[in-house]
Amino acid sequence: MIDSVPESALPAAAPALRQRLLAWYERERRDLPWRRRSDAYAIWVSEIMLQQTTVQTVVPYWRRFLELFPNVRSLANADLDAVLGAWSGLGYSRRARMLHAAAKRIVNERGGRLPQTLEGWRALPGVGSYTAAAIGSIALGLPSPAIDGNVQRVLTRLTKTGGDPRRTAVARRLESLARSLIDEDRPGEFNQALMELGAMVCLPRRPSCPSCPWGTSCAARRDGVVEDYPQLAPARPAVTVVRGAVRLFNGRGRVLLTRVAPGEPNQGLLELPGTVLYHGRSDHPAHAPRRWCPELALQLRDRLASEKRLFVEIGSLLRRVRHGITHHRITVYLTQAEAVARVPSGKAWCWVDPRRLSGLPLTGVTRRLLESG
DNA sequence: AAGCCGTGGTT
DNA sequence: TAACCAAGGCT
Incomplete structure (x- = not known):
């Protein structure tokens, strides 16, 4: 009208x-x-x-x-x-x-x-x-x-x-x-x-x-x-995403990053190794996990192994970052991790000095997860 | 044309 | 907290 x-x-x-x-x-x-x-x-x-x-x-x-x-x-x-x-x-x-x-x-x-x-x-x-x-x-x-x-x-x-x-x-x-x-x-x-x-x-x-x-x-x-005014149509309900990510250091104090695969959000940028643990519409009766727990840690470990061939044991929770995007509500849990097998190498993986992040094509969440903490 | 992009800031 | 908004464009 x-x-x-x-x-x-x-x-x-x-x-x-x-x-x-x-x-x-x-x-x-x-x-x-x-x-x-x-x-x-x-x-x-x-x-x-x-x-x-x-x-x-x-x-x-x-x-x-x-x-x-x-x-x-x-x-x-x-x-x-x-x-x-x-x-x-x-x-x-x-x-x-x-x-x-x-x-x-x-x-x-x-x-x-x-x-x-x-x-x-x-x-x-x-x-x-x-x-x-x-x-x-x-x-x-x-x-x-x-x-x-x-x-x-x-x-x-x-x-x-x-x-x-x-x-x-x-x-x-x-x-x-x-x-x-x-x-x-x-x-x-x-x-x-x-x-x-x-x-x-x-x-x-x-x-x-x-x-x-x-x-x-x-x-x-x-x-x-x-x-x-303006008479904007109501926004669609947001999508809730819960994600786990790991901070893994090598012997020289560098942290492991991975290149986001083509077809995924933020493709081509660098991010901390991780995976989506929950994905759902926030208007549904919420099944979204509300806090970090051992079950999520196991899921993160298993999926890093099966999806990325990265074999780690999950350590303690380091921080939680909430990320509000247009119609996504993203929560990322960052944990410590220890490698239990050889870490993959190749173009999709890199080790970076956490003091030298500026200028790297990091995803927004990764930048926040790594800054001062 | 309607949905997607998964950012950061304000309220 | 969660909704809403911001000097939009692409498919």
Whole structure:
């Protein structure tokens, strides 16, 4: 269902809305490192990192990444492991693979020249409609609306547009709205201002309507229903996962890691040897084990032996880490272990100095399990 | 087009 | 604690 205010009202108000938004943005904009850059490469990297990831998390990663890979050629020439290592902890490592693949394609097929059109960007792996519009407007001055979750929230509230904005029909309506609002002379500023408004003022919960430059024009605020928008569909129930992992040292104080097999989550990254001990929907009557126990230790030992040919005796519990992912709730128990047979070797296994983890392509959980403890 | 990706932060 | 959210894209 889509109910909204008459759209004819909006184009007339567009110039005033534009002016108020841009004036607010000029005053309130955060000093983010990529906002000091105008080259498409720096903007591109920031936009890929910012997909489903908060600004606060991205900033240090972006700085390190641009020091390691200052331009598209250095990124294209880098080993995938180095790129994944720089990404480790940021999540959704597929973004890093696609960024690396896109850099290679730019160097190999375009002589290292970055695209200068929306279609050119859109054709690269990892660049969808939002990211293409963001790069296009910010780095190239193209007048294309960049519509992310923030912008969806602002626009559904401004116009009381009902329905889930992630659905195609609603998204099209919002895009049409944004197109009628965008400042064609300063599209990059406009897009960033709209996203900034969503990130700083028009918050999902407890928005700061009194300080909003659009507050007097907002239909949802006028009717006192701001927090009823956007009308997102309820999320699916989460999946509960319990996992066991072992910390096994060799004689030189190095810890055993294994390469995640293709087809598994986090494939290609390094993780502590382990296995899934429980996997189920959390809306079912929970059978998920609630605490570490000898039965789980035996199961972990047997499955490491049968699945990975790693033969150990399980020692004491070292720590428990909870990991909340979109619709996964993961609990990992890390135990000590002693090898009782020769440890496998080969490409899937490696021993690393636990003091030298930075730069390794670790999974997020492994990074947390190994840090300071 | 609907589900998946199994991240980190806030409330 | 657990739900919800974030500068989404891919299949």
